[in-house]
Amino acid sequence: AQKVTQAQTEISVVEKEDVTLDCVYETRDTTYYLFWYKQPPSGELVFLIRRNSFDEQNEISGRYSWNFQKSTSSFNFTITASQVVDSAVYFCALSENGSSNTGKLIFGQGTTLQVKP
Amino acid sequence: DTEVTQTPKHLVMGMTNKKSLKCEQHMGHRAMYWYKQKAKKPPELMFVYSYEKLSINESVPSRFSPECPNSSLLNLHLHALQPEDSALYLCASSQLGLTNTGELFFGEGSRLTVL
Numbered sequence: 001a002q003k004v005t006q007a008q009t010e011i012s013v014v015e016k017e018d019v020t021l022d023c024v025y026e027t028r029d030t031t032y033y034l035f036w037y038k039q040p041p042s043g044e045l046v047f048l049i050r051r052n053s054f055d056e057q058n059e060i061s062g063r064y065s066w067n068f069q070k071s072t073s074s075f076n077f078t079i080t081a082s083q084v085v086d087s088a089v090y091f092c093a094l095s096e097n098g099s100s101n102t103g104k105l106i107f108g109q110g111t112t113l114q115v116k117p
Numbered sequence: 118d119t120e121v122t123q124t125p126k127h128l129v130m131g132m133t134n135k136k137s138l139k140c141e142q143h144m145g146h147r148a149m150y151w152y153k154q155k156a157k158k159p160p161e162l163m164f165v166y167s168y169e170k171l172s173i174n175e176s177v178p179s180r181f182s183p184e185c186p187n188s189s190l191l192n193l194h195l196h197a198l199q200p201e202d203s204a205l206y207l208c209a210s211s212q213l214g215l216t217n218t219g220e221l222f223f224g225e226g227s228r229l230t231v232l
Contacts, residue, residue, distance in 0.1 A: 033219040043205055045160070045223035052219075091159055095219050104173065105221065107159035 002027045004094050006108035013082055014116050021077040021111045023092030029053075033095040034068065034075045035105065040088045051075065082115045089113075120144050121224035123208050129230045132198060138227045140191040140208030149191040150221065151183060152207040160207055166191060167213060198231045205229075 003026040013019045025034065036048040049059065051068050059066050063080045079086055089112050093105040121142045130136050140149065148167050152160035165173035166185040180202075182194040191208055205228050209221040 035220060043226040047220045047222065050220050104162055110159055
């Protein structure tokens with residue numbers, strides 16, 4: 001069965017601290033996609049990154065970076081020098097069956113990040 | 118600003134009312150989705166439309182009736198709902214076919230309260 005686990009339910013940091021959000025996934029597919037979405041209080045799910053199973057290169061985008069390791073089935077997300085605007089719920093997700101055509105994303109339970117000034 | 122627009126943003130209805138949620142996208146996407154999200158939970162897939170045809174129904178009760186009038190519009194008709202149906206309803210769209218890169222683009226959601 002496919003599953004995404006975000007073990008951290010809530011994280012609280014002080015502004016400018018670095019923070020890492022963990023994501024562990026399970027799948028039997030050889031081809032799959034992994035995603036991170038941000039959900040601010042407004043409700044919209046904002047797409048942050050997509051990674052396919054054949055691309056294990058880590059990625060950096062400004063203060064955001066992602067570490068994909070197939071050996072440990074993990075896709076962790078680090079925010080460097082966190083800011084209050086980073087406060088949100090963050091979801092890790094896995095696309096089912098590798099096709100991603102169904103749009104059936106398997107979401108983790110989400111990690112609520114609170115960044116205090 | 119999101120490119121998937123949902124209306125209304127908030128809706129309060131009684132259990133005997135009939136109402137509709139609307140979703141619109143102009144990104145040329147040919148797949149559209151309805152997700153339901155309860156507080157402090159991840160979104161749960163309800164329906165998927167591919168090329169304006171219903172391709173997935175995740176065993177959703179018939180009091181929820183989706184409709185896809187064209188490739189840009191998606192509706193969710195609501196009738197005889199229960200208080201436990203109160204939730205945030207999220208619409209999303211994505212590409213299909215060879216150009217599909219998997220990510221869904223979500224609207225801000227319609228927050229529904231059933232009294």
